[in-house]
Each structure stands twice: as structure tokens, then as C-alpha cells.
Amino acid sequence: MPNTRLPVLQEDKPKKKRSRKVTAILMLLFIALLGVIFFRSPASRITEIDFRGSKYSTSEELLQQSGLKKGGQFFAVSKSGVEQSLLELKTVQKVTVDKRFPGVVSVQITEFPAVAYELDPSGSLKAILSSGATVSIDESGIAVEKPILTGWKASDPYKAKLCGALAGIPNELTSDISEIVPSPTLSFPDRIKLYTRSHFEVTTAVSLLKDKVEYLNQVIETKEPGMITMLEADSYVPFQSDSAQEGAEDK
Numbered sequence: 001m002p003n004t005r006l007p008v009l010q011e012d013k014p015k016k017k018r019s020r021k022v023t024a025i026l027m028l029l030f031i032a033l034l035g036v037i038f039f040r041s042p043a044s045r046i047t048e049i050d051f052r053g054s055k056y057s058t059s060e061e062l063l064q065q066s067g068l069k070k071g072g073q074f075f076a077v078s079k080s081g082v083e084q085s086l087l088e089l090k091t092v093q094k095v096t097v098d099k100r101f102p103g104v105v106s107v108q109i110t111e112f113p114a115v116a117y118e119l120d121p122s123g124s125l126k127a128i129l130s131s132g133a134t135v136s137i138d139e140s141g142i143a144v145e146k147p148i149l150t151g152w153k154a155s156d157p158y159k160a161k162l163c164g165a166l167a168g169i170p171n172e173l174t175s176d177i178s179e180i181v182p183s184p185t186l187s188f189p190d191r192i193k194l195y196t197r198s199h200f201e202v203t204t205a206v207s208l209l210k211d212k213v214e215y216l217n218q219v220i221e222t223k224e225p226g227m228i229t230m231l232e233a234d235s236y237v238p239f240q241s242d243s244a245q246e247g248a249e250d251k
Contacts, residue, residue: 046071046103049105052106056127067081077105086109092109112167130167149162180193
């Protein structure tokens with residue numbers, strides 16, 4: 001009787017593949033469920049918001065502008081989005097946002113520096129920042145070396161340019177300036193008059209101030225009080241003393 005070979009039965013591989021597929025799907029569903037539970041838990045929420053470096057805006061104003069709120073989604077906070085929103089404030093020069101898990105958002109704010117002061121119609125003193133923004137201040141924190149702007153309209157474009165120019169000049173070169181008044185002419189629409197604590201009267205222009213201020217300080221340090229002109233050409237004329245005026249009248 002001839003030998004009959006029976007065929008070898010192979011393992012059912014598709015069953016193993018199906019088993020692995022089902023396991024993978026169950027794992028994904030489990031991970032998704034954990035994600036849903038996590039994002040609904042207090043651990044995924046903002047629990048603390050810390051603003052630092054702001055003198056001219058309240059925490060409430062900063063919260064409203066930034067869009068941040070306690071209880072909001074921590075992982076949904078965009079650092080760049082918060083920074084761009086806060087930079088829209090005319091008082092804010094730079095913003096850095098830091099997120100620390102769990103739930104802490106810290107915002108470091110750098111504001112534009114105060115370059116001058118002015119009195120509003122009610123007599124309250126306001127600080128003018130280098131951005132041109134006007135803000136209320138606590139008078140106990142006034143820097144006495146800053147000039148006071150008088151006679152300026154809020155809509156005057158040269159006011160903002162003046163603030164920008166003052167911001168670019170070292171404090172030691174402007175500390176003697178006590179008051180700045182607009183004095184426009186057809187030739188110099190940005191002409192201004194400066195009054196110094198050392199009793200000089202100065203005529204110049206906003207566009208020339210940064211380049212001329214060193215000459216101004218040289219005259220103040222070496223001359224008697226008088227009138228200084230710093231436009232296309234520079235000149236200095238001392239004030240007449242009382243005795244000189246009397247002598248001129250006698251003649």
C-alpha cells in the first residue's frame with residue numbers, strides 16, 4: 001500500500017493580525033478616554049496668572065487685553081498670541097510669557113519710559129511715555145529731572161515725535177530742561193521753545209533737538225543765562241542785566 005502524505009496545516013495568521021488590530025484600537029480608545037478625563041480635570045486649567053513690571057495698567061485691564069482667565073485651558077494658551085495682544089497697549093514696549101505646569105502663567109511686562117509730564121485741564125499731573133501715551137501717575141513717584149509739556153494739543157503729531165526724540169537722549173542731557181512749549185512757524189512747523197532750570201530760553205525744532213542738545217549743554221555750562229537759538233544756525237545772546245539796562249536808558 002503506497003504511503004500517503006497528509007498536507008501540513010498552517011497556522012491561522014490572519015487571526016493574530018486581527019487580535020493585534022483590536023488591541024491597538026482598544027489602546028487608542030483608552031488613551032483618548034484618558035485625554036478627555038485629563039482635559040476636563042482641574043490639572044489642565046489655569047490656576048494662577050501673574051503680571052509683573054506694569055505700573056500704568058491694572059491687573060484687570062491686562063487680563064481683559066490678554067484674554068487670559070483663571071479656569072481657562074492651560075494648554076490652549078498661545079504665548080505669541082498673549083504677547084501680541086498686550087503689545088497693542090500704547091504703554092507696553094515688550095512682553096514675555098512663561099507657562100509652568102500645572103496651571104501657572106507668568107507675564108513679564110516692560111513699559112515705555114516716561115520722558116515728560118503735563119497738567120491736564122483738571123490740574124492733575126500726567127506722565128507722557130516715549131510712545132506718546134499719556135497716563136495717570138502717583139505724584140510721589142515723579143522724576144524731577146523730566147520736563148513739563150505745556151500748550152500741546154493731544155492731536156498734535158509733533159508731540160509724539162518730541163516724546164520719541166526725548167527718549168533717545170540721555171537723561172543727563174535733558175535734566176536741565178524744565179518746560180517745552182510748541183512755537184510753530186511756516187518755516188519750522190515743529191519749532192519749540194525750551195525753558196531751563198538754569199534760566200535759559202531756547203528756540204529749536206523737534207527734528208533738530210537730538211542733534212543740537214549737546215551744544216545746548218555746552219552753552220549752559222559755560223555762559224550766563226540768555227537766549228539760545230538752535231535752528232539752521234546756532235546763536236547765543238545773553239540777557240541784559242538790570243545795571244546794563246539802566247545804563248542804556250541813561251544814554
